[in-house]
Amino acid sequence: MDNLSLAPQTSAAEEFNFDQFEFGVTPTTHWWHASYADGAWDKGALNLFGKISLSPFALCFHYGQTVFEALKAFRLRNGRISTFRPREHWERLNRSLERMCMAPIPEELFFSGLEELLKADSNWVPAEKDTALYIRPFVIATEPRLGVKPSEEYLFAIVCTPIRHLYNHPLQVKMETHFVRATEGGVGYTKCGGNYAASLYPASLARGEGYDQLIWTDALHHRYMEESGTMNLMFYFNDTLITPPVGDSILKGITRDSILTLARDSGIRVEERPLAYTELQQVLEKGIKAEVFGVGTAVVVVPIARLNINGRDYYPYTGPDALMYRLQQELESIRRGLVPDRFKWNYEIGE
């Protein structure tokens, strides 16, 4: 590991205030990292959280070969630690890596890193409701070379930080009909760094107009709703839960899949199909009760309370008996070990 300087930057769980904190600034005590060179990964190592030192020539700084994942660890009612559907996160990481022409992560490497880190930092996994440990695996190109080409060296790292539900207030969003997030044949289905860089400017314009977030529409016609921020979108009206189908431009969210599974399991009709905003508009104009919400690992489920379409405001249903809250509750109960894990989603970490 000659490209890593491990100046420790220790923080202790005992000194951390889990009742009040800002998300994303405090690392847990350790991080875990592995290096790829000469066509192979090393076996990885656990270290005190520290700094990475890289050549300014490192390819990640120039041509954007960076991908990440985001998953959570929960404290089960029985006191054990569980991560949520890590295998699906590992699979998606490799789909992103393949599209970015980066070295795939072997399953054993991913899981040995995850287990070693969570065992070392187990006292960072909070037991409080609505709180979890956010786990961020990422891979960056480290080969020092100026020139557009796939890197032959990589760093795979896992870092963690405590999290509460990110948005605890309902969102006000705007239908985006100019800027584009993703398109057919593009990279929208990956968690590559560039996707998020490209979203910042349109999102900041929307924020300047008083919205929390925007809804991305399809790149070709700006007609079909695709995603919102880093969330998949769901709609519930006329007793049907509708969500856009995953594909090149829509990320295959694991929360999305979990919510759909729970809905189907409780007998709710589910449709995975493109939904034009004009269809939603008509529903809302007729006064039909319609829920609009985002789903994702960070937020779990977040209601959209105001929706602006071409200058007109609409107010989807966010009452306490909304389906989205019930599905969120069911998901939380499984992840906390309060009800049987009937879909085998929880992956327990041996301490």
Ligand SMILES: *Cc1c(COP(=O)(O)O)cnc(C)c1O
């Ligand atoms: C991560 C992400 C999601 C949500 O995926 P989960 O697996 O549920 O966390 C949705 N859309 C985008 C663009 C994302 O980056």
